[in-house]
Amino acid sequence: MGLRNDDERAGRKAGTASAPAPVGTEGHTRAAIVQLLLEDGPITATAIGTRLGLTPAGVRRHLDALIDSGQARASRSAPWQQKGRGRPAKQYQLTAAGRGRLGHAYDDLAGAAIRQLGEIGGEQAITEFARKRARTIVAGIDAVEDHTPQNTEAKAEEIAEAFTDAGFAASTRKVGAGVQICQHHCPVAHVAEEFPQLCEAELEAFRELLGTHVQRLATIANGDCACTTHVPLLALPITKKSAPQTAAQPATVRTNDSGRSAE
Secondary structure, three states: OOOOHHHHHHHOOOOOOOOOOOOOHHHHHHHHHHHHHHHHHHHHHHHHHHOOOOHHHHHHHHHHHHHHHHOOEEOOOOOOOOOOOOOEEEEEEEOOHHOOOOOOOHHHHEEEEHHHHHHHHHHHHHHHHHHHHHHHHHOOOOOOOOOHHHHHHHHHHHHHHHHHHHOEEEEEEOOOEEEEEEEEOOOOHHHHHHHHHHHHHHHHHHHHHHHOOOOOEEEEHHHOOOOEEEEEEEOOOOOOOOOOOOOOOOOOOOOOOOOOOOO
C-alpha cells in the first residue's frame, strides 16, 4: 500500500473543479461521481453531468447502479431549491453504506501509523500490535479443551462470529475431514498487503484457541475472493519451529464473487 495514485487524486479534485473534469475509464467515472455525491450532495444529475462533462444518459446509468447497490439514494428537491417551473428535480446523495465503502483515507492513516510504529519500535513492535489486535477480536473466547470434531467445529463457528462482529463477514463450512473459516470481507485488506503481520496474528490466534495446526489457504490481501483457513476436526500437533504459513496458497475450492465486478 502506498500513496494515492494520480487518478485517485484527480477524482478527488473533480468535486471542486469549475471546468468539466477529464474522466477516463468507467471505474474512474464512477469514482468521480461518488466523490461529487460525497462532497457536494445532495446534487442533481444535471449538475453532475456539467461538472464532469458527461451525457445525461451516462450520469443516470452510473447513478442507477449506485442506487441498486445501496450506495446512493434519490430525493426530490425542496420547493425553494427548484429553479423554474415543472416537477422538482431529483437530488442524489450517498447512503451510510456508500460512505462506509470509502475507506481509503483510513487505510492511508492506518498504514502511516503502523509504518511509524515500525520506525520507532522495529518489526517486533508491529508484530505485538498485530497480536494485540487479533486477541482483542476474539476476547472472551476460551480455547478448546476436549478435542472432538463437534467441539472443534463449534469453536470455529464461535471464532467466525467474533470476526463477523469485527466486520469480516466470516462463516464456516465443512470440507472433508475439516472445517474452513471463511472471511468474505477484510476491513484492513489494503493495510495487510503491506503488513502481513496482521494476517499472521489472526492465524496465530486461531491456533491458540483451536489447539491445532490450522492452515491458511487464501487471503484477500493476496488477491483471493476470501480469507480461507482450514481447521482439521481432530487436533494435530502445532510445530512451533515451523514458519507460519502466511502466504496465500491456491484455494482448493473457489466460489464466485457475488458482488458486482469493478468497472
